[in-house]
Amino acid sequence: MGIELYRIDDRLIHGQVVVGWGQPLNARFLVLVDDIVASSDWEKELYRMAVPPEMDIYFADVATAIREHARYASDPRPGILITGDIDSMYRLVKGVKAIGSINLGGIHYRAGRTEKLRYIFLTPEEEKQLRDLESAGVEVTAQDVPSAHIVPLSDVLAGASR
Amino acid sequence: MSNDTGLPPNTARAIVIGHGDFAAGLVSAVDQICGMAGKLVGLSMLGLTPEDIETRIRGELSRTGAHVIFTDLPAGSATIAARRIVRNDPAVMLVSGVNLATLLDFVFNTEASPLDAARSAAARGKASLIVVERS
Numbered sequence: 699m700g701i702e703l704y705r706i707d708d709r710l711i712h713g714q715v716v717v718g719w720g721q722p723l724n725a726r727f728l729v730l731v732d733d734i735v736a737s738s739d740w741e742k743e744l745y746r747m748a749v750p751p752e753m754d755i756y757f758a759d760v761a762t763a764i765r766e767h768a769r770y771a772s773d774p775r776p777g778i779l780i781t782g783d784i785d786s787m788y789r790l791v792k793g794v795k796a797i798g799s800i801n802l803g804g805i806h807y808r809a810g811r812t813e814k815l816r817y818i819f820l821t822p823e824e825e826k827q828l829r830d831l832e833s834a835g836v837e838v839t840a841q842d843v844p845s846a847h848i849v850p851l852s853d854v855l856a857g858a859s860r
Numbered sequence: 861m862s863n864d865t866g867l868p869p870n871t872a873r874a875i876v877i878g879h880g881d882f883a884a885g886l887v888s889a890v891d892q893i894c895g896m897a898g899k900l901v902g903l904s905m906l907g908l909t910p911e912d913i914e915t916r917i918r919g920e921l922s923r924t925g926a927h928v929i930f931t932d933l934p935a936g937s938a939t940i941a942a943r944r945i946v947r948n949d950p951a952v953m954l955v956s957g958v959n960l961a962t963l964l965d966f967v968f969n970t971e972a973s974p975l976d977a978a979r980s981a982a983a984r985g986k987a988s989l990i991v992v993e994r995s
Contacts, residue, residue: 709910709937713879716935744943748935806909816907 726775764793878932930958961988
């Protein structure tokens with residue numbers, strides 16, 4: 699089992715993750731990888747209270763997640779790993795070198811970003827990081843919920859499914 | 861019609877926010893049942909970042925003078941945003957897991973303060989969940 703889904707989602711823990719993906723994957727643990735959340739007891743408590751009792755949640759900054767990844771990956775239970783931004787996932791993938799696929803679940807508009815899908819907006823630097831990951835053999839696709847169409851990175855960057 | 865808040869009877873006293881058209885649907889249902897949708901402001905968080913959601917709720921609380929936020933899911937982005945607001949403002953209350961019975965109790969309870977009305981409404985909403993099975 700281990701990590702069944704590596705997801706980038708700026709909302710971190712929310713309905714689509716806990717219910718939309720958590721139920722069909724039967725996820726029993728979440729790993730929230732975020733340098734800011736991991737450094738704040740209040741932020742950790744905020745997200746811990748959003749998780750149903752049958753799910754464990756682990757918090758880690760990127761450096762810790764790289765060190766602990768083998769433990770997450772060998773967990774006998776299915777789990778989901780989430781980062782809130784592309785850069786955190788990029789650093790994690792580069793540090794672990796054992797992540798085969800990434801799900802783009804929600805990266806919303808902010809200044810400097812261009813719309814690619816209705817739930818994916820990217821800066822040029824973020825596009826470059828995603829291309830780099832794909833060149834390194836990581837499958838990068840966008841899919842907000844399990845029932846949605848899977849959009850390959852090439853189509854995401856072309857804005858082909860808008 | 862008067863109340864102890866000093867506000868006109870149709871002034872919004874709560875924000876309702878949730879996934880998709882959840883809030884609009886609940887507010888519409890309240891209006892159909894009792895015509896008191898003016899006491900609620902329904903918001904959607906579709907396409908909004910967590911920061912946008914928090915800003916939007918803060919803006920509506922400020923604009924309307926409402927003191928209560930009703931959200932759908934404990935795990936939802938709206939609930940996370942609302943908890944950030946409540947953390948620093950003791951005059952604002954969050955009720956997560958809202959349903960129609962909760963809102964109906966809330967809008968009719970104009971004699972109580974918004975926070976007392978929200979506490980009462982939450983209890984009514986919980987009690988309205990029933991399971992009926994063939995015996």
